Amino acid sequence: MSRKVLRRGALAVSLASLTALALAACGSSSSSSGGAGGSKTLRVALSSLSQCNDPQLDNYGFGSSIGRQIVDSLVARDPSDANKIDPWLAKSWKVSPDAKTYTFHLRDGVTFSNGEKLTAQVVKDNFVTLAKYTEATGSAFVQGISSIDTPNASTVVIKFAQPNAPFLQAAAQYQLGIVAEATLKESQDDRCANGVIGSGPYVTKSFTLNKNWVLKKRKGYNWASTAAKHQGEGYFQQIDFTFVQEASVRTGALKSGQVDLAPLTFQDVEGAKAAGLQTLSAPNRVPAVSLEVNTSKGVLQDEKVRQAFRDAIDRQDVVDKATSGLAKPATGSLTAASPFHLDQSGLLKYDPKTATSLLESAGWTQVKNGIRYKDGKPLKITVTYANDPANTQFLQVIQADVKKVGIDFELRALPTDAFDKALSTGDYEVHRWSGALIDGDVLRTLFSAKTLNKSQLPANNDLEPLFTAEQSTSDPAKRTKIIDKLQQLIVGRGYQIPIFDNVTYYGAAKDLQGVAFDDSAILLYDAKLG
Amino acid sequence: MLQYVLRRIGHAVLVLWAAFTATFFLLYALPGDASLTRAGIGSDSSQVSPQQLAQIRSELGLDRPVLVQYFETLGNTLRGHLGRSLQSGTPVKKLFAESVPSTLELAGAALLLAIVLGFAWAVLTVYVRWEPARTALGTVPALGVSIPIFWTGLIALDWLSFRWRLFPAFGNSGFSSLVLPAVVLAIPSASVAAQLLTRSLETTLASPFIATVQAKGASRLRILLGHALRNSVLPVLTALGMTAGHLIGGSVVAEAVFTRSGVGDITVRAVDFQDSPVVLFTVVFAATVFVVVNLIVDLLYVVIDPRIQLTAAPRAGARLQRAAA
Numbered sequence: 056m057s058r059k060v061l062r063r064g065a066l067a068v069s070l071a072s073l074t075a076l077a078l079a080a081c082g083s084s085s086s087s088s089g090g091a092g093g094s095k096t097l098r099v100a101l102s103s104l105s106q107c108n109d110p111q112l113d114n115y116g117f118g119s120s121i122g123r124q125i126v127d128s129l130v131a132r133d134p135s136d137a138n139k140i141d142p143w144l145a146k147s148w149k150v151s152p153d154a155k156t157y158t159f160h161l162r163d164g165v166t167f168s169n170g171e172k173l174t175a176q177v178v179k180d181n182f183v184t185l186a187k188y189t190e191a192t193g194s195a196f197v198q199g200i201s202s203i204d205t206p207n208a209s210t211v212v213i214k215f216a217q218p219n220a221p222f223l224q225a226a227a228q229y230q231l232g233i234v235a236e237a238t239l240k241e242s243q244d245d246r247c248a249n250g251v252i253g254s255g256p257y258v259t260k261s262f263t264l265n266k267n268w269v270l271k272k273r274k275g276y277n278w279a280s281t282a283a284k285h286q287g288e289g290y291f292q293q294i295d296f297t298f299v300q301e302a303s304v305r306t307g308a309l310k311s312g313q314v315d316l317a318p319l320t321f322q323d324v325e326g327a328k329a330a331g332l333q334t335l336s337a338p339n340r341v342p343a344v345s346l347e348v349n350t351s352k353g354v355l356q357d358e359k360v361r362q363a364f365r366d367a368i369d370r371q372d373v374v375d376k377a378t379s380g381l382a383k384p385a386t387g388s389l390t391a392a393s394p395f396h397l398d399q400s401g402l403l404k405y406d407p408k409t410a411t412s413l414l415e416s417a418g419w420t421q422v423k424n425g426i427r428y429k430d431g432k433p434l435k436i437t438v439t440y441a442n443d444p445a446n447t448q449f450l451q452v453i454q455a456d457v458k459k460v461g462i463d464f465e466l467r468a469l470p471t472d473a474f475d476k477a478l479s480t481g482d483y484e485v486h487r488w489s490g491a492l493i494d495g496d497v498l499r500t501l502f503s504a505k506t507l508n509k510s511q512l513p514a515n516n517d518l519e520p521l522f523t524a525e526q527s528t529s530d531p532a533k534r535t536k537i538i539d540k541l542q543q544l545i546v547g548r549g550y551q552i553p554i555f556d557n558v559t560y561y562g563a564a565k566d567l568q569g570v571a572f573d574d575s576a577i578l579l580y581d582a583k584l585g
Numbered sequence: 586m587l588q589y590v591l592r593r594i595g596h597a598v599l600v601l602w603a604a605f606t607a608t609f610f611l612l613y614a615l616p617g618d619a620s621l622t623r624a625g626i627g628s629d630s631s632q633v634s635p636q637q638l639a640q641i642r643s644e645l646g647l648d649r650p651v652l653v654q655y656f657e658t659l660g661n662t663l664r665g666h667l668g669r670s671l672q673s674g675t676p677v678k679k680l681f682a683e684s685v686p687s688t689l690e691l692a693g694a695a696l697l698l699a700i701v702l703g704f705a706w707a708v709l710t711v712y713v714r715w716e717p718a719r720t721a722l723g724t725v726p727a728l729g730v731s732i733p734i735f736w737t738g739l740i741a742l743d744w745l746s747f748r749w750r751l752f753p754a755f756g757n758s759g760f761s762s763l764v765l766p767a768v769v770l771a772i773p774s775a776s777v778a779a780q781l782l783t784r785s786l787e788t789t790l791a792s793p794f795i796a797t798v799q800a801k802g803a804s805r806l807r808i809l810l811g812h813a814l815r816n817s818v819l820p821v822l823t824a825l826g827m828t829a830g831h832l833i834g835g836s837v838v839a840e841a842v843f844t845r846s847g848v849g850d851i852t853v854r855a856v857d858f859q860d861s862p863v864v865l866f867t868v869v870f871a872a873t874v875f876v877v878v879n880l881i882v883d884l885l886y887v888v889i890d891p892r893i894q895l896t897a898a899p900r901a902g903a904r905l906q907r908a909a910a
Contacts (some may be wrong), residue, residue, distance in 0.1 A: 114625025
């Protein structure tokens with residue numbers, strides 16, 4: 056190779072890169088002008104990545120964001136009143152007094168986006184298939200079904216072996232969104248990988264795993280729930296979801312008009328308001344963000360220590376410092392927005408004096424370097440949690456609070472997989488948890504020795520009869536009483552130490568209207584720009 | 586020459602096997618496994634009881650002896666059956682067919698930029714005569730090496746995307762979305778190249794043959810570009826071979842900051858979820874890139890310096906001798 060050739064090559068390379076930069080500058084100006092006035096397309100940035108693209112099977116947030124727009128459920132919860140259940144794919148229903156039999160009458164003329172008709176058989180096949188996939192989120196709702204009958208094409212009769220009062224609420228969840236027969240025929244892996252066919256107002260147009268997801272309007276959609284603000288087709292031609300993990304990038308993209316809707320961290324809410332964006336908030340109706348206590352090991356076996364720990368936490372301080380004052384201090388086991396909320400603010404007020412006397416009466420009397428000791432052992436409680444800055448922030452505030460009464464609160468942040476492992480083996484003293492089900496039955500899921508057993512209670516504990524009663528009572532007033540009792544016991548004995556009622560914030564473009572929330576699920580059917 | 590290439594390919598296969606095996610057993614030694622994340626145990630919405638986990642583990646074949654799993658996985662990989670992602674169920678082949686081009690595009694653009702910027706900077710540094718400017722120019726690469734790319738990435742986003750709106754903040758669509766990540770990713774590699782080439786050029790310019798060229802009346806620029814550069818380029822080439830590995834590694838960060846899909850992005854998620862089929866393949870992919878680039882670099886030596894003989898038995902010796910000269 057001659058010298059000349061080498062030099063010419065270098066020149067060509069530098070010219071090429073200069074041209075490239077110039078082209079890039081042109082390209083970007085055209086793309087920003089293209090995005091500005093596009094009211095036909097909604098651009099959403101999401102924080103969590105989808106792991107499985109099926110709202111029935113996913114455990115990590117696909118269902119609550121994208122999946123919810125693709126599938127319809129049998130019934131819908133009214134966004135303004137979670138106790139009110141509205142018709143959706145079912146135009147009417149009947150629940151037997153023993154809460155064992157549910158009869159749904161399906162709406163006529165509903166089709167899936169592949170042209171299949173919604174029939175009683177499809178609904179039956181959905182629930183039967185889901186019950187088999189036990190690790191799926193939605194599966195827990197359809198366990199214990201003894202039979203499903205389809206007396207005619209538009210009637211489904213679901214019978215449970217045991218009374219199952221929470222099922223109507225569950226039927227409104229996206230996890231029980233109905234998918235087409237074509238999807239049910241696919242394997243679990245294929246459903247996760249390829250997404251599902253639903254009857255919802257938007258249909259998958261294209262997607263790249265964990266990069267973006269594009270939905271287009273379902274032409275002829277005409278079966279919205281009566282809980283929605285309008286009927287007929289969705290307002291957007293297209294909805295573009297992009298996964299943006301970095302919170303600062305999401306907020307920057309919102310402020311610079313590159314997206315119309317994105318979740319915000321608490322720290323970014325003020326900045327978003329200052330930049331003239333709307334901030335939308337969705338109070339979570341699930342259990343409060345809490346510390347779940349393992350009663351089978353360490354110092355927390357003693358109920359007095361658990362109660363002292365509960366009383367030593369200044370919840371107002373926690374929300375002020377860790378959530379910029381945006382979340383609310385917990386006033387009960389279930390959040391104030393939950394239809395089953397019981398006000399337990401008396402039990403959850405900051406009371407270091409009572410905490411101190413409880414600890415002293417439990418024998419933690421020696422104090423060395425600000426930490427209490429009993430028989431030479433320090434009063435140390437370790438919290439296990441998934442490593443996430445938001446978790447660390449509020450736990451650090453608690454650490455400082457409880458130090459004042461002599462409790463050494465140690466933070467054990469684990470990567471996701473190690474945290475999973477710790478939970479499944481009971482390797483924790485307390486751990487951070489929230490929940491997913493709006494119905495009061497979530498307490499049974501979390502605390503019964505037969506299910507997740509968060510407090511590691513013995514199999515014959517005295518809560519079990521109440522859990523059974525709660526599940527088998529369909530009379531709302533009686534059932535509420537049982538759930539109230541459960542909440543009193545769970546918080547009173549310090550099995551669950553509620554900290555704050557979480558709230559999810561979204562930043563939205565000035566002219567975006569009609570976005571609604573159903574607990575964590577985001578509803579875009581009524582949404583429009585301008 | 587042919588014998589040399591064949592031997593290098595043999596080495597490459599060994600390296601790939603070692604990378605595969607080490608990764609497999611490291612994954613196995615980690616606490617937890619894919620069954621936990623598949624069941625979503627750590628997520629708030631999970632309702633799976635620990636008892637159901639055993640069933641999932643056996644469905645995934647995770648309850649079998651580790652050696653059985655190892656040889657089966659190795660055998661499948663050799664036959665081209667890469668399996669499916671344990672988390673999303675997507676075939677690993679499809680996952681990579683979608684992501685490899687994007688990462689190669691990013692790393693390739695960054696490598697090109699690194700070469701152009703690094704060479705231009707080094708030549709400029711050596712060419713400038715005014716001492717303060719020369720010192721200043723010489724310091725910048727040190728800065729470029731030491732600043733982490735997530736920081737430069739976020740700063741670049743803040744100014745060039747959020748404030749001035751010149752480039753999109755995320756995505757892989759089109760050339761404009763490639764500019765920021767490629768520039769940010771190129772900075773450390775360009776700095777290394779600039780540092781090495783500056784030093785090497787200075788050494789070459791002090792050698793006797795330069796005096797001869799000067800005596801013949803060649804201009805400064807001609808001496809620099811025509812005579813010194815080619816004689817100084819070998820150590821930089823070696824460094825650029827190593828850089829290929831850093832670029833693949835750096836793409837993990839760049840893809841996270843700029844929300845690009847690609848191998849780096851997939852790796853992060855796969856590691857987080859102990860998605861072993863995917864992790865195994867990313868490691869093998871990165872090792873392949875590294876091995877191939879270094880092979881190309883070694884072959885380029887012959888092209889640039891005809892005095893080097895690759896057939897010489899102590900291969901590394903010949904290479905080291907030239908590099909040190």
